Amino acid sequence: MLPTADLRDTPMNPPDPLQLACPRCNALNRVPAARVAERPVCGRCRSLLFPGEPFALSTAAFDAHAQRSDLPLLVDFWAPWCGPCRAMAPAYAQAAALLEPRVRLAKVDTEAEPALGARFVIRSIPTLALFLHGRELARQAGAMPLQGIVEWARRQLPPSA
Numbered sequence: 099m100l101p102t103a104d105l106r107d108t109p110m111n112p113p114d115p116l117q118l119a120c121p122r123c124n125a126l127n128r129v130p131a132a133r134v135a136e137r138p139v140c141g142r143c144r145s146l147l148f149p150g151e152p153f154a155l156s157t158a159a160f161d162a163h164a165q166r167s168d169l170p171l172l173v174d175f176w177a178p179w180c181g182p183c184r185a186m187a188p189a190y191a192q193a194a195a196l197l198e199p200r201v202r203l204a205k206v207d208t209e210a211e212p213a214l215g216a217r218f219v220i221r222s223i224p225t226l227a228l229f230l231h232g233r234e235l236a237r238q239a240g241a242m243p244l245q246g247i248v249e250w251a252r253r254q255l256p257p258s259a
């Protein structure tokens with residue numbers, strides 16, 4: 099047999115069904131690409147896989163969402179003591195409704211999860227970073243308004259991921 103490349107591994111051809119980690123229990127679910135907009139729920143805990151708002155991400159759960167899930171993951175690195183972070187939080191929450199189901203939105207509290215801030219060398223907060231299959235596609239430091247968040251995220255997306 100001749101060697102072949104698996105087209106499902108390229109961003110131009112996202113896998114179908116998509117593998118998606120549950121925002122609540124982190125179980126990996128398989129969802130047909132045609133059904134992502136139909137409010138799919140987790141097979142284990144019945145939570146929405148697209149909750150319509152950013153979900154908190156722990157160090158332990160990070161790779162399930164940023165590496166093993168098949169949709170881009172936008173992460174807001176923030177901390178409770180950070181004024182600009184708190185100021186941006188409502189806009190970031192609204193951005194989830196606009197960007198799902200093409201992107202999922204998470205938040206990493208760098209005070210509660212210092213290992214993640216160190217791993218990605220987050221120098222200032224808030225910092226937004228976009229991940230897909232374990233790769234960081236882009237990052238942007240500084241608070242942004244709703245439209246800025248949405249437009250920046252859309253500019254960073256692979257062509258059809």
Ligand code: ZN
Nearest residue numbers: 120123140143
């Ligand atoms: Zn679940």
